[in-house]
Amino acid sequence: MPLPTMNPLRPSLAVAMLALLTALPAAAQYRNADAAIKYRQSAMSLQNNHLGRIFAMVNGQAPFDAKVMNENIEIVSLLNSRVQFAAFIEGSDKGNTRAKPEIWAEKDKFSAAVAKSQDDVNKLVAAGKTGNLDQIKAAAGAVGQSCKACHDAYQKPQ
Numbered sequence: 190m191p192l193p194t195m196n197p198l199r200p201s202l203a204v205a206m207l208a209l210l211t212a213l214p215a216a217a218q219y220r221n222a223d224a225a226i227k228y229r230q231s232a233m234s235l236q237n238n239h240l241g242r243i244f245a246m247v248n249g250q251a252p253f254d255a256k257v258m259n260e261n262i263e264i265v266s267l268l269n270s271r272v273q274f275a276a277f278i279e280g281s282d283k284g285n286t287r288a289k290p291e292i293w294a295e296k297d298k299f300s301a302a303v304a305k306s307q308d309d310v311n312k313l314v315a316a317g318k319t320g321n322l323d324q325i326k327a328a329a330g331a332v333g334q335s336c337k338a339c340h341d342a343y344q345k346p347q
């Protein structure tokens with residue numbers, strides 16, 4: 190009786206699919222502009238929720254628990270990622286969105302705002318690891334400011 194072997198097609202198929210996925214332009218990862226808009230609004234809204242929990246702890250409205258703090262920071266860091274900002278696909282300036290057309294008109298400036306925000310979030314990750322509440326408070330404040338700076342420039346008022 191031959192020993193059961195792994196299907197030799199599997200690994201190569203997975204590799205081929207991965208290559209296909211990475212080759213797809215960002216736009217192709219969404220059914221349409223509406224789906225991209227919903228995706229980024231959901232991610233923004235979630236990161237807002239978790240940043241809120243961080244602020245509650247640094248402002249003394251919730252007890253400081255380093256583990257919970259770092260869990261929240263980790264989630265903000267995951268959400269404030271390339272994946273979220275890749276959802277600002279071409280043609281998604283119209284519809285149920287508050288994204289300003291300047292996002293696409295001045296892509297370099299928008300990318301700089303993304304980079305600044307991610308840089309500040311990375312510093313918050315580092316501060317979280319120290320467990321020092323003052324450092325976390327300062328870093329969280331900077332994150333809040335870079336969120337706001339981007340909104341002031343690129344989010345239409347409600």
Ligand code: HEC
Nearest residue numbers: 230233234236237240286287288302303306336339343344
């Ligand atoms: C580089 C720019 C940029 C950065 C950085 C940024 N945002 Fe946003 N955010 C936007 C834009 C643009 C929209 C509007 C998206 C839309 O309506 O399609 C938005 C929307 C939102 C919304 C509304 C979501 C909804 O339900 O419609 C919230 C809440 C939000 N952002 C929170 C945050 C928080 C918190 C941070 C920082 C941790 C952050 N954002 C960082 C650009 C940014």
